[in-house]
Amino acid sequence: TQLLEQSPQFLSIQEGENLTVYCNSSSVFSSLQWYRQEPGEGPVLLVTVVTGGEVKKLKRLTFQFGDARKDSSLHITAAQPGDTGLYLCAGPNNAGNMLTFGGGTRLMVKP
């Protein structure tokens, strides 16, 4: 069974601060995805990382896939209140027909 563990579970910071969220597993994944979910809505895909060591940037968000493809991180620079939400990492099973999600990191950015 592939498991994904996210840390921290909760993060409350002031606007303008930087933060990093981690997603770890003992299993190798062909790819990892990061989602953001707001209350009352479904998760929305932010990025997919595929290659070990890959770094992708999405405005103030930087995503990294570990060299061994067992872990990933999300770094947010100069966080804004609009970044508030639940951040989820997810990886596909070998058949690619389901996603295993981490427990999520609930981020609150205070103005």
Next chain:
Amino acid sequence: GAGVSQTPSNKVTEKGKYVELRCDPISGHTALYWYRQSLGQGPEFLIYFQGTGAADDSGLPNDRFFAVRPEGSVSTLKIQRTERGDSAVYLCASSKSADSYNEQFFGPGTRLTVL
């Protein structure tokens, strides 16, 4: 364009009752997935359809849960003899095909509360 829609958005029922949750996927998406998200947790896989058939139902917790997709589009998740532990948000997602590189688009979910 229309995204994935789910009805009802909220459902309150009593223990022991039967409920049906509906999912309308994005038009043309052949793969459809159901996930369950308990409070404070990430979504957990329940079942996956490729076309009309349930290709993987390994995530269904027990035989009280059943899902259908008779025409390869709309899907219904059915829960018999509901229990308080079934309370959660039930998410539906669809993708062009079942491939790890195909994005799954999620609906807003149905929040089920079993009293």
